[in-house]
Amino acid sequence: MQKVFSPLPHREGLGESLFLLSFLFLFASPTAAQDKVTLTGSIQSDVLVPENDSVIGAEKTEDVVTNTYVTLQLTSKHVDAGARLEYLDHPLPGFEKDFKGWGVPHFYVKGRLGMAELTAGTFYEQFGSGFILRTYEERSLGIDNSLLGGRLVLKPTESMTIKLLSGKQRRYWNWNKALISGADVELDLDEWIPSLKKNDVHMMLGASWVNRYEKNEEEVFVDAVHKINFPKYVNAWDVRLSLNHGPWSVLGEYAQKSDDPSYANGYIFRKGTVAMLSGSYSKKGLSVLLQAKRSENMSFKSTGNANDAMGISSSIGHLLAFTQEHTYMLAAFYPYATQMADGEWAYQAEVGYNFKRNTPIGGKYGMNVKVNYSYVRAIDRQLSDGGQLKNLAGTLTYGGTDGYSSSFFKWGDDTYYQDLNIQLSRKLTKDFKLFLMYMNQRYNMLKIEGHGEMVHSDIFVADGKYQFSPKVTLRGEVQYLSTKQDEGDWAFGLLELSLVPNWMITVSDQYNVSQSHNHYYMGQVTYTTGGHRIQVGYGRVQEGYNCSGGVCRYVPASKGLTLSYNYNF
Numbered sequence: 001m002q003k004v005f006s007p008l009p010h011r012e013g014l015g016e017s018l019f020l021l022s023f024l025f026l027f028a029s030p031t032a033a034q035d036k037v038t039l040t041g042s043i044q045s046d047v048l049v050p051e052n053d054s055v056i057g058a059e060k061t062e063d064v065v066t067n068t069y070v071t072l073q074l075t076s077k078h079v080d081a082g083a084r085l086e087y088l089d090h091p092l093p094g095f096e097k098d099f100k101g102w103g104v105p106h107f108y109v110k111g112r113l114g115m116a117e118l119t120a121g122t123f124y125e126q127f128g129s130g131f132i133l134r135t136y137e138e139r140s141l142g143i144d145n146s147l148l149g150g151r152l153v154l155k156p157t158e159s160m161t162i163k164l165l166s167g168k169q170r171r172y173w174n175w176n177k178a179l180i181s182g183a184d185v186e187l188d189l190d191e192w193i194p195s196l197k198k199n200d201v202h203m204m205l206g207a208s209w210v211n212r213y214e215k216n217e218e219e220v221f222v223d224a225v226h227k228i229n230f231p232k233y234v235n236a237w238d239v240r241l242s243l244n245h246g247p248w249s250v251l252g253e254y255a256q257k258s259d260d261p262s263y264a265n266g267y268i269f270r271k272g273t274v275a276m277l278s279g280s281y282s283k284k285g286l287s288v289l290l291q292a293k294r295s296e297n298m299s300f301k302s303t304g305n306a307n308d309a310m311g312i313s314s315s316i317g318h319l320l321a322f323t324q325e326h327t328y329m330l331a332a333f334y335p336y337a338t339q340m341a342d343g344e345w346a347y348q349a350e351v352g353y354n355f356k357r358n359t360p361i362g363g364k365y366g367m368n369v370k371v372n373y374s375y376v377r378a379i380d381r382q383l384s385d386g387g388q389l390k391n392l393a394g395t396l397t398y399g400g401t402d403g404y405s406s407s408f409f410k411w412g413d414d415t416y417y418q419d420l421n422i423q424l425s426r427k428l429t430k431d432f433k434l435f436l437m438y439m440n441q442r443y444n445m446l447k448i449e450g451h452g453e454m455v456h457s458d459i460f461v462a463d464g465k466y467q468f469s470p471k472v473t474l475r476g477e478v479q480y481l482s483t484k485q486d487e488g489d490w491a492f493g494l495l496e497l498s499l500v501p502n503w504m505i506t507v508s509d510q511y512n513v514s515q516s517h518n519h520y521y522m523g524q525v526t527y528t529t530g531g532h533r534i535q536v537g538y539g540r541v542q543e544g545y546n547c548s549g550g551v552c553r554y555v556p557a558s559k560g561l562t563l564s565y566n567y568n569f
Contacts, residue, residue: 035076035077035078036076036077037074037075037076038074038075038076039072039073039074040072040073040075040568040569041070041071041072041073041568041569042069042070042071042566042567042568042569043068043069043070043071043565043566043567044068044069044139044564044565044566045066045067045068045069045563045564045565045566046066046067046068046092046562046563046564047064047065047066047562047563047564047565048064048065048066048092048093048558048560048561048562048563049063049064049560049561049562049563050062050065050093050558050559050560051559051560052559053540053557053559055518056518056520056540056542056543056557056559057543057556057557058093058540058541058556058557058558058559058560059556060560061096062090064090065090065091065092065093066087066088066090066091066092067086067087067088067091067092067095067099067139068086068087068088069084069085069086069087069139070084070085071083071084071085071106072084077112078111078112078113079109079110079111079112080108080109080110080111081108081109081110082106082107082108083104083106083107083108084104084105084106084107085102085103085104086102086103086104086105086106087102088100088101088102089101089102092558093541093555093556093557093558094142094553094554094555094556095142098142098172098173098313099142099172099173101172101173103173105122105144105146105170105173106121106122106144106146107121107122108120108121108122108123109121115154115155115156116152116153116154116155117152117153117154118150118151118152118153119150119151119152119153120149120150121148122146122147122148122167122170123135123146123147123149123151123165123167124136124137124146124147125147125151125163125165127163127182127184127206127208127210127238128184128206128208128238128240128253128255129240129251129253129276129320130317130318130319130320131236131238131253131255131274131276131298131317131318131319132182132208132210132236132237132238132255132257132300132316132317133180133182133184133208133210133316133317134315134316134317134318135147135169135316136318138548138551140546140548141546141547141548141551141552141553142313142553143313143551143553144170145169145170145171145302145313145314145315145316146169146170147165147167147168147169147170147180148167148168148169148170148175149165149166149167149168149180150165150166150167151163151164151165151167152164152165157191158188158191159187159188159189159190159191159192160185160186160187160188161184161185161186162183162184162185163182163183163184163185164182164183165180165181165182165183166179166180166181166182167179167180168180168302169302169314169316171302171303171313171314172313176302176303176314177214177215177303178212178213178214178302178303179212179213179214180210180211180212180302180316181210181211181213182208182209182210182211183208183209184206184207184208184209185206185207185208186204186205186206187204187205187206188202188203188204189203189204189205190202190203199245200245200246201243201244201245202242202243202244202245203241203242203243203244204240204241204242205240205241206238206239206240206241206242207237207238207239207240208237208238208239208255209235209236209237209238210235210236210237210316210317211233211234211235211236212233212234212235212300212302212316213232213233214230214232214234214302215232216230216232218230220267228261228267230261231258231259231260231261233258234257234258234259234260234300235257235258236255236256236257236258236272236300236316236317237255237256238253238254238255239253239254239255240252240253240254241253247281247282247283248279248280248281249279249280249281249282250277250278250279250280251276251277251278251279252276252277252278253274253275253276254273254274254275254276255273255274255298255317256271256272256273257271257272257273257297257298257300257317258271259271260272260297260299260300262299262301264299264301264340264341265297265299265341265403266403268297268401268402268403268404269401269402269403270297270402270403270404271297272295272296272297272298272299272300273294273295273296273297273298274293274294274295274296274298274319275293275294275295276291276292276293276294277291277292277293278290278291278292279291284354285353285354285356286351286352286353286354287350287351287352287353288350288351288352289348289349289350289351290348290349291322291346291347291348291349292322292345292346292347293319293322293344293345293346293347294343294344294345294346294379294408295319295338295340295343295344295346296342296343296379296406297341297342297343298317298319298340298341298343299315299340299341300315300316300317300340301314301315301316302314302316315340315551318549318550318551319338319340319550320338320549320550321336321337321338321346321376321549321550322346322347322348322374322376323336323346323348323374323376323417323419323550324348324350324372324374324419324421325547325548325549326439328437328461328463328477328479329477329479329492329494329508329510330459330461330479330480330481330490330492330510331421331437331439331459331461331479332547333457333459333481333490333544334441334443334445334455334457335545335547335552336374336376336416336417336419336443336448336547336550337448337545337547337550337551337552338550338551339376339416339447339448342378342379342381343378343379343381343406344376344377344378344379344416345376345377345378345379345411346374346375346376346377347373347374347375347376348372348373348374348375349372349373350370350371350372350373351370351371352368352369352370352371353368353369353370354366354367354368355367355368355369363426363428365426365427365428365430366426366427367424367425367426368423368424368425368426369422369423369424369425370422370423370424370425371420371421371422371423372419372420372421372423373419373420374417374418374419374420375415375417375418375419376415376416376417376418377411377412377414377415377416378411378412378413378414378415378416379406379410379411379412380406380407380410380411380412381404381405381406381412382404382405382406383403383404414444414447415442415444415454416444416447416448417441417442417443417444417448418440418441418442419439419440419441419442420439420440420441421437421438421439421440421459422437422438422439423435423436423437424436424437431466431467431468432464432465432466432467433464433465434462434463434464434465435461435462435463435464436461436462436463437459437460437461438458438459438460438461439457439458439459439460439461440457440458440459441455441456441457441458441459442454442455442456442457443455443457445485445486449545452485452486453485454485455483455485455486456483456484456485457481457482457483457485458481458482458483459479459480459481459482460479460480460482461477461478461479462477462478462479463475463476463477464476470500471499471500471501472497472498472499472500473497473498473500474495474496474497474498475494475495475496475498476493476494476495476496477492477493477494477508478492478493479491479492479493480492487512487514487515487516488512488513488514488515489512489513489514490510490511490512490513491510491511491513492508492509492510492511493508493509494506494507494508495507495508501528501529502527502528502529503525503526503527503528504524504525504526504528505524505525505526506522506523506524506525506526507521507522507523507524508521508522508523508539509521509522510542518542519540520539520540520541520542521539521540522537522538522539522540522541523537523538523539524536524537524562525537531567531568531569532565532566532567533564533565533566533567534563534564534565535562535563535564535565536561536562536563537561537562537563537564538560538561538562539559539562540557540558540559541555541557541558541559542557543555543556543557
């Protein structure tokens, strides 16, 4: 068993763990005599009884594996406290290497008085769009990069919010050595400028600063003589302006990071930048979205110089992928991961329109049509003269120098990702609703995954839902992915029977048509009552990447009996 971090360690320290938990909750209890104190919490436990399956490459390493989380929160008028127990001593496939262990990695006390709110312990925070700071938890990806320290939030007026924070970032069962500090301020300008408020215009101005202090003792040599001199301080700043008026919304944001040589960028001394412009229009029946983003050298981590810093943990900043997050199995088969270190030009456009009822196109019940287009391209990079190093992507860079020059508006040679999809949703009868989607995709597997080639695919989805009665609904999916690259064509089918309010029964199968001819079948039964949700299933899970918001984690193949239990109180 892997030893977890202090102050709430492994089994031998269970007494100390219970003592600290008790202290956290008792700290809030003095308010009980004056204010109502509420206890809430949740339990999530995902269990797999694994089996060997040589056909899909699934291996049985344990008799039973589980990821289990128990969260408790006390809230009152002036003081809150909370803690989360995580048990991953025998973790699910894909979590074995770094996540194995158990303890209480999340614990905090929060006090509020007047215009101030102070948090001590672990906390999550995001400045602006998260370019220079976003700490969050995403269990399916194995992400929990919270900060352990303190945060002060001040609201001197209704139109101003100030945040100050400092702490060390979680990395699995440890805390990274670097100290992360930052400040953020947001102003609602329409409260300060009467003409804006008079014309119903909401304008927000925000600015942020983040500093990483790390005394790095690692030695990296450009050649036999010259050694990289890592900076102790890396600073990043962000400015943003948003404007909302009626159906219109515009957001512009720019961030910059100082020299940050790391394994990710080939140890070059070059500033990182990201610029984003996003605009939308939304009115009854019509929605339009236009977005553009350019980033380069924006990998920002709290372990910037170590070779193992290339994983999804330890990220301070976060760049959203300007691509649609698909929920259908084959549409999400080749998900895009943001290229933080090398940079990218990313664009997204979307138009949605509702055709009214009782019209020639809308029919009796109306129809919704949506078109989405995403395109991600390499930035222009002209390499400098000097000694050569390679980063993980195999791109030539020059350690100890600025690495390359780049023209802001010029594209590079490579396309990373392209997605054009058309979606149609229409209610054909009172009881039957149909959803159709066609998607054309280009996926640069070599750039994103480090192997393979450009994958061109066409994906077709049909989803129908029939309501037999107010309590009985049957939904079915048919999907097909056609490509000449990678593993060739795939087909997917699903049937889902909902019996309100308690039961749901689902069966599905994903089949490789072209090469392996493997079936990835799955059957699940879900029961929900009150705050309890229990799901029992059996089947195969294909190896691949699980992604969310441009961040991806590799998941190995698995097979066996699954049990999932969720409870909220």
